[in-house]
Amino acid sequence: MSVEAVTLTNADAARRRIGATLALSAFVVLLMLISLGIGPVRLSPLAVAEALFGGGSEVSQVIVREIRLPRTLLALAIGAILGLSGAALQGLLRNPLASPELFGAPQSAAFGAVLVIALGLADVRSYALPVAAIIAAFGSVFGLLSIAGRNAGLLILILSGLAISSFAGAATALVMNLATNPFLVLEIAFWLLGSLEDRSFQHVMLAFPFIVAGGAMLLSQRNAFRALSLGEETAQSLGVDVGRLRLFVISGVALGVGGAVAVTGTIGFIGLVAPHLMRPAIGHDPGRLLIPSALAGSALLLAADIAVRIIPSTSDIKVGVLTSIIGVPFFLYLIMRERRALGGGVA
Amino acid sequence: MRRQLAFLVAVMALLPGSIAPAANLPRLVSMNVCTDQLVLRLADPEQILGLSKFSRDGWQGPAVGDISRYPVLSGGAEDVLLIKPDIVVASAFDKRSTRELLKAKGLRLAELAVPRTLDEARQQIREAGDITGHPDRAAKEIARLDAALARARGAVAERHYRVLPLSRRGWVAGSDSFVGSLLSETGLRSAAGDLGFTFGGFASLEAIVNLRPDFIVVSQAGDYARDDGQAFLLHPALERFYPLEKRIVIPERMTECGGVMLADALDALTAELKRVGR
Numbered sequence: 190m191s192v193e194a195v196t197l198t199n200a201d202a203a204r205r206r207i208g209a210t211l212a213l214s215a216f217v218v219l220l221m222l223i224s225l226g227i228g229p230v231r232l233s234p235l236a237v238a239e240a241l242f243g244g245g246s247e248v249s250q251v252i253v254r255e256i257r258l259p260r261t262l263l264a265l266a267i268g269a270i271l272g273l274s275g276a277a278l279q280g281l282l283r284n285p286l287a288s289p290e291l292f293g294a295p296q297s298a299a300f301g302a303v304l305v306i307a308l309g310l311a312d313v314r315s316y317a318l319p320v321a322a323i324i325a326a327f328g329s330v331f332g333l334l335s336i337a338g339r340n341a342g343l344l345i346l347i348l349s350g351l352a353i354s355s356f357a358g359a360a361t362a363l364v365m366n367l368a369t370n371p372f373l374v375l376e377i378a379f380w381l382l383g384s385l386e387d388r389s390f391q392h393v394m395l396a397f398p399f400i401v402a403g404g405a406m407l408l409s410q411r412n413a414f415r416a417l418s419l420g421e422e423t424a425q426s427l428g429v430d431v432g433r434l435r436l437f438v439i440s441g442v443a444l445g446v447g448g449a450v451a452v453t454g455t456i457g458f459i460g461l462v463a464p465h466l467m468r469p470a471i472g473h474d475p476g477r478l479l480i481p482s483a484l485a486g487s488a489l490l491l492a493a494d495i496a497v498r499i500i501p502s503t504s505d506i507k508v509g510v511l512t513s514i515i516g517v518p519f520f521l522y523l524i525m526r527e528r529r530a531l532g533g534g535v536a
Numbered sequence: 537m538r539r540q541l542a543f544l545v546a547v548m549a550l551l552p553g554s555i556a557p558a559a560n561l562p563r564l565v566s567m568n569v570c571t572d573q574l575v576l577r578l579a580d581p582e583q584i585l586g587l588s589k590f591s592r593d594g595w596q597g598p599a600v601g602d603i604s605r606y607p608v609l610s611g612g613a614e615d616v617l618l619i620k621p622d623i624v625v626a627s628a629f630d631k632r633s634t635r636e637l638l639k640a641k642g643l644r645l646a647e648l649a650v651p652r653t654l655d656e657a658r659q660q661i662r663e664a665g666d667i668t669g670h671p672d673r674a675a676k677e678i679a680r681l682d683a684a685l686a687r688a689r690g691a692v693a694e695r696h697y698r699v700l701p702l703s704r705r706g707w708v709a710g711s712d713s714f715v716g717s718l719l720s721e722t723g724l725r726s727a728a729g730d731l732g733f734t735f736g737g738f739a740s741l742e743a744i745v746n747l748r749p750d751f752i753v754v755s756q757a758g759d760y761a762r763d764d765g766q767a768f769l770l771h772p773a774l775e776r777f778y779p780l781e782k783r784i785v786i787p788e789r790m791t792e793c794g795g796v797m798l799a800d801a802l803d804a805l806t807a808e809l810k811r812v813g814r
Contacts, residue, residue: 229740252742255773306763313761314770372704376763379705387706387741389772504738 202472206481209470213484217265220491224261225253227498259393260385263452264494265487267385268459270400270445272486273479275460276467277407280414280475281438286343286523288461289446290516292333293354294326295457298443298450300357300364301325303377307364314391319399323447329353330439339421339431343527383454383509385494392452399448406441408479410434415476456509458516459486465523561669565609565616567634568627569595570793571648574661575625576600577677577796579668585619595789597800613637623667651794653717657681660795677796684802685721691809692723699784700727700749702739704765710736714794719753722805745773751812752778755788784808 226237232249239245240253271289278287289295301321311317336349361381365374413434416424421431449456463485464478471481490512497506565586566575572591575584577600586609596603609615613634616624624638628649639645646667651657658678665674699719701709709715709726710733716726727749731739744752754769757780761767768774785808790801 228742230742230746248745248748251745251773251776255776256741256745256771309762313763313767372765373763376704376765380764387768387771391772505740 206471206477209467210481210484213481213488217484217487217491220488220495221261221265224264224491224495225257227495228252228257229498255389256387259388259390260494261491262393263385263388263396264491266397266400267449267453267456268463268487268490269483270404270449270486271456271459271490272463273404273407273483274442274445275462275486276464276475276478276482277410277414277438278442278460279464280417280478281435282346283418283475284343284346285465286347286461286527288458289326289330289442290354290455290457290460291347291520292350293329293352293357294442294446295450295455296354296357296361297329298322298326298447299381299455300361301447302451303361303364303381306377306380307368307373314395316395319395319448319451322451323399323443325357326447326450327439327443329357330442334435334439379507380454381509382507383456383512384507385453386505386507388452396448396452399444403441403443403445403448404483406437406444410437410441411476411479413476414479415474418473418475454507454509456490457513458520459489459512461523462516462519463489465519562622562667564623564625564668565619565621566591566625567609567611567616567630568625569593570627570650570795571625571664572596573793573797574648574664574795575668576603578661578664578670578673580670581605583668585621586615595792597789597797613641616643617641625664625667650714652714654681654685654721654798657794657798664795677799681796681799681802684799684806688722688802688806688809691806691813695813696723696725697750698725698727699751699753700731700739700744700747701753702744702769703755703788704763705768706739706741706744708733708736708739710734715753715791718791718798718801722802741768741771741773745777748777751782751784753784753786755786755791757783757785781812784812 225241226232226234230252232240232252236245236249237253240249241258243250274294275288278289278292279285281287299322301324302318305311305317305321306313333346333349333353337345361377365377368374368377413424413429416427416429417431417434419427425431464482466485466489467478467481471478490508493511493515494508497508497511500506561580561583563585564575564579564583566572566584566588568588569590572587573596575587576596584606586607587603589608589611591603591606591608611631611634616638620643622644624643624645626635626645626647628647635645635647646663648660648664649656651660658681661674661677661681662671665671665677701715701719703709708728708731711720711726711729712734713728713736716728719726727747728734728736730747731737731743733739752774756766759770761770784805786801786804790797790804
């Protein structure tokens with residue numbers, strides 16, 4: 190291949206990357222508009238637009254600006270941080286099956302939040318909830334990476350992830366088991382399903398600082414991921430402090446996932462699916478995959494949250510249930526694809 | 537021997553309510569927080585050998601006095617078998633296995649359902665009066681209920697408010713439910729029917745805001761959300777249209793059981809209507 194041809198393919202790839210990212214951004218904006226336009230009360234697109242900018246009746250203003258807008262913003266941000274966390278973990282571990290939910294991060298975050306709810310320590314709209322969720326998520330990811338070690342193969346990672354998420358689930362079940370108030374058990378059970386329904390700007394304020402901080406931490410490491418994809422030793426020779434990188438990623442994921450889970454409950458599998466959807470268009474460079482994965486995560490969660498409002502059902506479907514229903518078959522498909530690596534034992 | 541006897545007598549004298557248990561009145565245990573309310577109101581303290589495990593959760597109200605002197609049951613069958621009461625007062629919603637076991641062991645069970653109309657509530661109070669052996673007190677309770685109902689009707693008068701009973705998570709008691717029938721008995725109109733709920737259902741925040749009933753009926757005031765279900769009632773969109781001046785607050789311990797506390801619920805409604813109606 191001549192030098193000219195290589196530069197040409199590079200330019201082609203760059204064009205395709207930028208094109209895909211722009212198209213995806215436009216799609217996310219479109220989904221946000223649909224999300225603002227859909228709800229139990231039928232409002233015409235014109236009325237929604239009017240209400241959004243402070244016109245129309247007071248009722249439609251409240252519906253659009255205080256009920257639908259926070260929901261849409263939360264779907265955008267939480268989808269993004271989940272997609273970003275998945276891409277970052279996959280980059281860090283050079284492993285396509287890495288994702289927050291397979292490592293038990295959302296489940297652990299949920300345990301932290303559930304503990305605060307069950308003990309009645311604070312108002313559920315206070316910062317106690319995200320802080321507890323973040324601590325628990327940090328503990329789970331940190332624990333997992335410590336148990337699995339630096340160059341763990343798929344099998345060890347998945348098994349430790351399974352153990353940690355099972356433990357978080359058991360701890361949550363214990364909290365529910367010990368709760369004396371029957372209402373509380375029901376509340377926690379509902380909450381665990383994961384939903385964006387009827388959230389307010391209080392929730393946005395609760396989650397956003399942590400999601401932004403976590404997202405910034407993960408994005409700041411994009412060059413390190415690229416170096417790491419050449420192998421740990423090469424990365425180190427390029428000046429990447431791998432230990433520091435791991436701590437950065439764990440903290441970023443914990444902040445983002447913890448903040449997200451604290452306001453929505455567990456919403457799974459976005460972090461696993463989003464990076465995979467983007468790889469065909471973006472390529473395998475983990476640094477370049479971060480932002481498109483975040484966009485794909487937003488698009489997935491927005492679409493899922495629109496779907497739960499459209500799917501006719503007697504009682505509303507929770508969005509966390511829908512993402513898991515779609516995500517688990519995808520996970521099985523990935524396992525099938527990675528069968529050889531899994532069967533080959535520890536790398 | 538004589539000293540022992542004297543000691544026993546002294547101890548007996550110290551025990552509250554042990555003076556002279558009325559000869560023919562049945563000794564009771566109550567297995568459910570709702571039957572606790574009935575038993576505490578209608579039976580003599582000496583008749584009560586045990587209350588449900590949730591009896592001390594503050595659902596009994598101040599009128600029945602200090603209830604800490606009554607033993608608390610485990611909720612299972614074992615301790616009831618040991619106490620051997622004449623009648624076990626239970627709810628039809630308690631654990632079936634426990635009730636079956638108690639019956640199989642030859643205990644007499646009085647199973648009370650949760651009433652769905654005001655008539656059923658009166659009927660239940662009468663029934664509980666017969667069970668406890670105090671029909672006179674039951675009649676007095678029914679009279680208290682009717683008087684409270686008359687007061688509530690007076691407070692509603694000709695105002696024809698349209699109200700929406702709203703519980704945690706947006707649960708709306710339907711127009712055919714107990715709360716619905718209670719509201720319509722006083723002359724208030726439940727907006728639940730406008731949402732299409734006959735028995736009840738979950739209403740979305742958007743639908744409530746869009747419906748704009750005159751008042752919402754909730755079970756607690758305050759700005760503290762212990763859980764997500766309560767946070768729903770404190771959502772800024774709802775608070776904007778329904779600040780405390782637009783909320784009728786009736787504690788749920790007064791309405792959930794539909795028994796002797798109904799009179800208190802109606803009086804609370806009367807007081808709240810006076811507060812919000814100004």
